[in-house]
Amino acid sequence: MNDIRNTSVAPERTGSTNTIVHASARPSLEVPVLDCDSVSIFYDDFRAVHDVNFACLRNEITALIGPSGCGKSTVLRSFNRMNDLIEGARVEGAITYRGEDIYGPEVDAIEVRRRIGMVFQKPNPFPKSIYDNIAYGPRVNGMKVDSMDDLVEEALTRAALWDEVKDKLKQSALGLSGGQQQRLCIARTIAVQPEVILMDEPCSALDPIATLRIEDLMQELRNDYTIVIVTHNMQQAARVADKTAFFTAEANDTTGDRTGVLVEFGDTATIFESPHDKRTEDYISGRFG
Amino acid sequence: MARRTMQETVHTTIRHKARSGESSPKSIGFLVILWLAILFALVFLTVLIVTTFIDGWNRLDSRLFTEYPASDPEDAGARPAILGSLWVIGTTALMTIPLGVAAAIHMEEFANRHHWFSRIVEVNVQNLAAIPAVIYGMLTLGAMGLMGVSNKNQVWVGALALSMLILPVVIIATRESLRAVPSEIRQGSLAVGATPLQTVVRNTLPAAVPGIATGSILALSRALGEAAPLLLLGGLVFLSFDPNGLTSGYTTMPIQIFNWTSRPQAGFHELAAAASVLLLVMLLAMNALAILIRNRYQKRW
Ligand SMILES: Nc1ncnc2c1ncn2[C@@H]1O[C@H](COP(=O)(O)OP(=O)(O)OP(=O)(O)O)[C@@H](O)[C@H]1O
Ligand SMILES: [Mg+2]
Numbered sequence: 001m002n003d004i005r006n007t008s009v010a011p012e013r014t015g016s017t018n019t020i021v022h023a024s025a026r027p028s029l030e031v032p033v034l035d036c037d038s039v040s041i042f043y044d045d046f047r048a049v050h051d052v053n054f055a056c057l058r059n060e061i062t063a064l065i066g067p068s069g070c071g072k073s074t075v076l077r078s079f080n081r082m083n084d085l086i087e088g089a090r091v092e093g094a095i096t097y098r099g100e101d102i103y104g105p106e107v108d109a110i111e112v113r114r115r116i117g118m119v120f121q122k123p124n125p126f127p128k129s130i131y132d133n134i135a136y137g138p139r140v141n142g143m144k145v146d147s148m149d150d151l152v153e154e155a156l157t158r159a160a161l162w163d164e165v166k167d168k169l170k171q172s173a174l175g176l177s178g179g180q181q182q183r184l185c186i187a188r189t190i191a192v193q194p195e196v197i198l199m200d201e202p203c204s205a206l207d208p209i210a211t212l213r214i215e216d217l218m219q220e221l222r223n224d225y226t227i228v229i230v231t232h233n234m235q236q237a238a239r240v241a242d243k244t245a246f247f248t249a250e251a252n253d254t255t256g257d258r259t260g261v262l263v264e265f266g267d268t269a270t271i272f273e274s275p276h277d278k279r280t281e282d283y284i285s286g287r288f289g
Numbered sequence: 290m291a292r293r294t295m296q297e298t299v300h301t302t303i304r305h306k307a308r309s310g311e312s313s314p315k316s317i318g319f320l321v322i323l324w325l326a327i328l329f330a331l332v333f334l335t336v337l338i339v340t341t342f343i344d345g346w347n348r349l350d351s352r353l354f355t356e357y358p359a360s361d362p363e364d365a366g367a368r369p370a371i372l373g374s375l376w377v378i379g380t381t382a383l384m385t386i387p388l389g390v391a392a393a394i395h396m397e398e399f400a401n402r403h404h405w406f407s408r409i410v411e412v413n414v415q416n417l418a419a420i421p422a423v424i425y426g427m428l429t430l431g432a433m434g435l436m437g438v439s440n441k442n443q444v445w446v447g448a449l450a451l452s453m454l455i456l457p458v459v460i461i462a463t464r465e466s467l468r469a470v471p472s473e474i475r476q477g478s479l480a481v482g483a484t485p486l487q488t489v490v491r492n493t494l495p496a497a498v499p500g501i502a503t504g505s506i507l508a509l510s511r512a513l514g515e516a517a518p519l520l521l522l523g524g525l526v527f528l529s530f531d532p533n534g535l536t537s538g539y540t541t542m543p544i545q546i547f548n549w550t551s552r553p554q555a556g557f558h559e560l561a562a563a564a565s566v567l568l569l570v571m572l573l574a575m576n577a578l579a580i581l582i583r584n585r586y587q588k589r590w
Contacts (some may be wrong), residue, residue, distance in 0.1 A: 082480060087403075114482030124473035127496050137481035140491065185477070192481050 031099045033058050033196055033226045034079055034116075039093035041074050043086065048074045049260035051093075054245050056196070061218060061227040063237035063268065066247035067283070071260025072230040075247075076198050079228065080116035081109040097196075114141055117189035121201040123181035125173035125188075130156075130165050133173045133184055137192035151191060159187035160217050179210030186217065190225075197221065199229040203236065215240050234284065237268065244271040246280045338569070345562030353563055357529045358545070362556025367564045369528035370545035373444075374571075376532045377541055378513050380448035381455070386505050388452075389459030390494075396460070397467045398489050418457035425453045426518025433522075442523040445535040450518040455508035462504020466497035499586035503579045510575040514568065516543035542568045 032055035039052040049071035056062045064072040074083070081102060083089040094101050102112050126133050134152040138145055145151050152169070156162040161183040165176070173184055182202060189197055199218075203211040211233075218227055218240050231237050237244055245265040249258040264271060264280045275281045356366025396414075400407045429450040433441050470493050478488040516524075524544045532539040540548075542564055549561035 080480065082476065085476065085479065110479075110482055110484055113480055118480040120473060120476065120480075122473060124471070124477040126474060126477060126492055136478070136491070137483075140478075140481065140483040140487045188477075188481060 032056060032096075033098060034228070035094075035096045035099075036075070037094040037096070039075070039078070039091065039095055041071065041078055041083070042088075042090045042092070044088035046257060047259045049247070049262075052247075052260075052262045054243075054262060054265040056226055056228055056243070058226050059222055059224070060242040061222055061229060061240050062243045062245065063241035064228065064230045064245050064247060065232070065234065065237050065283075066260070066263075067249060068232075069258060069260075070247040070249040072247055073200050074260070076118075076200050076228060076230050079196070079198055080113045080118055082113070082118060084109050114192055115194050116196040116198060117192060117194035119182070119185050119189055119197065119199040119202050121204055123178055123185050123205065125176070125181050125184050127172065127174055129170050130173045130176070130184065131169040133188050134191045137188060141192055143192070155187040155191040156184075158190055158221070159183045160213060160220075161187055177210075179206045179213065182206060182210070182214065183217070186214070186221075190221070194225070196226045196228065199227065201230050201232060204232065211236070234272075238272050241268045244268045246271060246275075246277075246283060248279055248283070341562045341565050341569075344559055345564070345566045348559045348563035349566060353560075353567065358527055358548075362552075362554050362560055365557070365560060367542065367545050367560070367567070369531060370540050370542045370564070371567070373528070373532045373539035374513060374541040374543075376444045376537070376539055377447045377451065377519075378509055380444055380535060381451040381512055382505070382509055384448055384452045385456050385459050385508070386501075389456050389505075390463050390501060392456075393460045393463030393467060394489055394494065397464045398485070398493065414457045414460050418461060421517075422454050422515050423517040423521065425450050426521035428453065429518065430521055442526055442538045443536045444532060444539050446522055447519050447524055447539060447541070450522060451512040451515060454515065454518065455512050458508040458511070459501075459505050462508065463497070463501045466500025466504065467493060469500065470496045499582050503583045506575050506579040506582070510572050510579075513575070514543055514572060516541070516547050519544055520547070 034056040036052050036054055039049070040047060041049045052075060054062075064075060066072055077083045077086075078091050078095060079102075083091065091103055095103065097112070097116065101107065102116075126136060128136070131152055134155050135148050137143075138148065138151060153162060153166075156165060161180060164180060165184075173181065176184060182205070186197075186202075203214050206214065215236065218229070221227060229237075229241065243266065246263045247260050248263050249260050251258050264275060264277045270276075271280060272284055275284060352366045353368075354366065354371065355368055356364060357368055358370075359365040396407065396410065400410075402408075402411075429446060430441065432449075433446060438446065474492055474496065475488050478492045479485070483491070519541055524540055525548060526538060526540050528538060528540050530538075546561045546564050546568065549557040549564070552558075
């Protein structure tokens with residue numbers, strides 16, 4: 001069921017059901033959904049992050065925080081192999097999805113991305129209608145759905161966008177506001193029924209109200225998905241995340257390259273209220289970064 | 290009150306600055322030169338168009354479309370040349386656009402840009418776009434010789450030469466429109482589990498279609514006005530029938546015009562002018578269509 005090797009379509013998709021709520025129906029597993037084991041990521045010879053170890057558990061929100069350039073996006077992109085698209089990018093160590101190495105020789109990056117969806121910093125709706133934006137993922141994945149209309153409605157509803165767009169589904173998605181576009185991108189991700197949603201600063205282009213809506217949405221989605229979010233907004237991490245990973249960049253003495261390291265990982269409350277590491281404390285209290 | 294005066298002062302200062310910026314003798318001189326340049330080009334063009342129009346006015350009638358070439362200018366028309374142009378350009382479009390778009394997709398979306406082969410192809414496409422048309426005529430002539438095709442006055446042979454002529458232009462235009470599609474769109478597509486090919490076919494290419502259409506139409510309009518390569522390929526023939534297939538004999542409008550202008554009789558010069566006006570109208574229509582497509586479907590990201 002959780003096999004990500006070249007199999008084309010996951011069994012739960014081939015069934016007649018087109019409901020998106022499925023993850024909670026699965027038996028709870030002790031295996032973390034995502035697990036980094038001594039992960040180092042390179043761009044050509046440049047070591048962007050070094051020796052990262054942490055795990056994301058099912059139905060939890062994990063926040064990645066840290067100063068600019070410490071490798072948060074790099075780590076996030078490596079989770080669904082979007083790094084493959086960058087020339088020279090290379091991952092060492094093991095990143096496992098439910099115990100399976102996602103960089104394993106038999107693993108299909110396309111299949112990884114179906115299971116592990118991604119929402120980008122800048123809303124990037126396709127230059128298509130709102131409806132086609134949502135239907136795109138199910139269509140390219142060959143998902144068998146009873147009614148695409150229902151699936152579109154459900155995805156948009158779950159992304160808290162349905163009421164705003166239900167009368168203009170055939171209009172171009174480019175006509176939506178930034179916040180609506182971002183929720184559309186979330187809906188688009190949900191529509192392919194992934195198990196994990198990666199979000200790279202999803203609110204950085206949004207106003208505080210739209211930001212709060214997305215945060216509410218994440219709380220809502222947590223029931224069914226595992227979420228990893230990169231954010232520069234400390235309050236946001238404190239508000240939404242169950243676990244927090246604090247990264248920082250350390251200069252290499254000999255080369256001067258700045259390499260990202262994971263300083264501390266743990267319950268959000270611990271990280272924000274009683275961090276063990278001085279650097280975390282400094283960053284959280286605004287004395288750094 | 291005092292505040293108001295201050296604002297006014299600020300305004301006048303800014304205005305003054307702006308005017309002084311453009312009123313220096315140097316910039317005025319430069320502007321005048323620019324205007325003269327554009328004026329010269331416009332006057333030249335207008336005179337050309339107007340004289341052609343006046344010369345051809347008497348012969349701009351239905352006979353131009355219905356009659357075949359004849360030894361008496363009064364009985365002659367450009368029917369086979371008009372149909373020949375349509376046949377050749379249509380065939381050129383069918384041969385060039387799929388090939389050019391496919392080549393551009395490969396170069397832009399799939400090929401490894403740093404590979405030496407891609408670089409060679411890339412540089413050569415750029416260079417080929419700048420090669421004079423007659424060279425492609427010679428190339429086709431040579432190729433036909435090697436292939437043992439003795440009758441070169443066939444629609445597909447002419448279209449082949451024109452295809453080679455505009456293929457680089459189509460490739461470059463397509464690549465540019467593909468490049469104008471933001472990479473975030475591709476990433477968004479891949480992130481929902483689309484394959485790279487699905488991403489191109491369903492997302493990138495449709496977004497690039499207006500640019501591809503515009504570029505292709507402009508390239509075809511260049512081919513439509515081209516005479517040199519077809520002259521080399523024996524396009525200058527006296528046709529008394531309508532071209533009716535890929536292997537049919539043909540002549541085209543620019544060649545017919547070239548032919549008529551080289552005749553001594555004034556009647557043929559009038560005919561040439563009339564055919565020129567028609568060719569001009571066709572070219573303008575194609576360019577207008579290109580502009581229309583560009584404006585209508587221009588994407589704002
Ligand atoms: N495509 C790339 N090619 C080469 N180096 C890259 C690339 N992307 C990121 N890097 C480098 O990797 C390091 C980490 O970058 P990354 O974008 O992951 O940081 P980040 O923590 O997400 O920063 P920010 O908070 O500013 O988004 C930086 O030194 C950056 O220069
Ligand atoms: Mg980043």
